[in-house]
Amino acid sequence: MKNFLFVIGIIIVGTLIITAILAPYISPYDPTSINDKKVLMPPDKQNILGTDELGRDVLSRLIYGSRISIEVGIIAVGISTIIGTFLGAIAGYYGGIIDAIIMRFVDIMLCFPAFFLILAVIAYLEPSIVNIMIIIGLTSWMGICRIVRAEFLSLKTRDFVLSAKINGASTIRIIFIHILPNVLPSIIVYATLGIAGAILTESALSFLGLGVQPPTPSWGNMLTSGKNYIDIAWWLSVFPGLAIFLTVLGFNFLGEGLQNILNPKRRE
Numbered sequence: 215m216k217n218f219l220f221v222i223g224i225i226i227v228g229t230l231i232i233t234a235i236l237a238p239y240i241s242p243y244d245p246t247s248i249n250d251k252k253v254l255m256p257p258d259k260q261n262i263l264g265t266d267e268l269g270r271d272v273l274s275r276l277i278y279g280s281r282i283s284i285e286v287g288i289i290a291v292g293i294s295t296i297i298g299t300f301l302g303a304i305a306g307y308y309g310g311i312i313d314a315i316i317m318r319f320v321d322i323m324l325c326f327p328a329f330f331l332i333l334a335v336i337a338y339l340e341p342s343i344v345n346i347m348i349i350i351g352l353t354s355w356m357g358i359c360r361i362v363r364a365e366f367l368s369l370k371t372r373d374f375v376l377s378a379k380i381n382g383a384s385t386i387r388i389i390f391i392h393i394l395p396n397v398l399p400s401i402i403v404y405a406t407l408g409i410a411g412a413i414l415t416e417s418a419l420s421f422l423g424l425g426v427q428p429p430t431p432s433w434g435n436m437l438t439s440g441k442n443y444i445d446i447a448w449w450l451s452v453f454p455g456l457a458i459f460l461t462v463l464g465f466n467f468l469g470e471g472l473q474n475i476l477n478p479k480r481r482e
Contacts, residue, residue: 220471226464234281243271245278246429254447264449266439272449275431276457282432283461286347286416287409293351295405298358299397303389305359306366317363320356328353329415336424346425350412358404365397399476403469410465417458433458 233240242262249269257264263272305316331353339345369375370393378392419425420434428435433454440450 217471219467220474223464223467223469223471226460227468230280230461230464231284233277234284237277237281241274241277243274245270245274245431247271254443254450256447257449263453264447266436266450267443267447272436272453275436276433276453279431279433279436279454279457280461282343282426282430283413283416283458286343286350287412287465289347290350290354290412290416291405291408293348294353294355294408295358295401297352298355299362299394299401301355302359302362303366303394303397306363307370307385307389307393309367313363316359320359323353323356329418332415332419333422333424336419341419341424341427343426343430346416346419350415354408354411358401358408361400361404362397365400366393369393369396399472403473403476406465406469406472410462410469413458413461413465 247270249265252261252265252269254267255261255265255269261271261273263276265271266275301316301320305313332349335349335353336345339349375388375392378388383392416425416432417434417437420432421437423435423438425434426432428439436454437451440447440454444451
């Protein structure tokens with residue numbers, strides 16, 4: 215069953231990535247092209263998923279919206295992973311007062327609900343895709359920091375690390391060559407699951423009007439437009455919501471599968 219879900223996750227995530235890369239070539243229409251003659255048309259042969267309140271093709275907007283989701287997910291998680299891994303490695307390896315300072319800062323950051331912290335920051339900045347990626351990355355590194363710290367605390371006392379110290383290996387070499395490669399499986403799993411969270415956060419911000427701004431298509435702002443026509447144009451809300459659901463589900467399945475593969479104890 216676990217292998218089956220892992221395969222499902224690979225299929226969903228792979229399809230999403232391919233769709234995002236090939237969006238200009240597979241999109242049937244221009245996602246921003248307005249057509250007054252096709253306003254709120256239900257799904258048919260010409261517009262498979264129907265049209266919105268401006269006559270724009272919903273399928274084309276979904277396809278281009280996948281690029282936003284992938285871009286936000288990868289870059290935001292990349293930022294948080296780099297910050298969390300660096301601080302976690304420093305805290306775990308050196309310990310003492312350095313560890314105490316870093317972990318107290320982590321505790322302070324965790325006191326604030328991440329989503330409301332993001333809202334507070336965005337209130338002072340112009341809503342844009344770049345700001346969204348940076349803010350999500352800067353407010354979601356605490357989890358990976360604690361994971362990396364715990365791994366370093368466990369690994370730094372192992373025989374292979376002590377042997378490297380005896381042989382005169384530098385601190386940088388011990389951290390990046392001897393210890394960090396053994397932490398990578400945990401980092402990869404956490405980052406994969408983090409992409410799903412970043413996509414959800416971006417969709418929520420766009421839904422509230424604080425994320426990607428129209429006419430740039432985003433699954434979140436498509437939901438915002440659809441809620442005003444839910445009684446007469448169900449497809450405007452159902453298809454973007456389904457895209458978000460499947461994407462998050464796919465990344466969760468993929469992350470769970472990677473954890474089973476990369477963790478020997480889970481594999482057994």
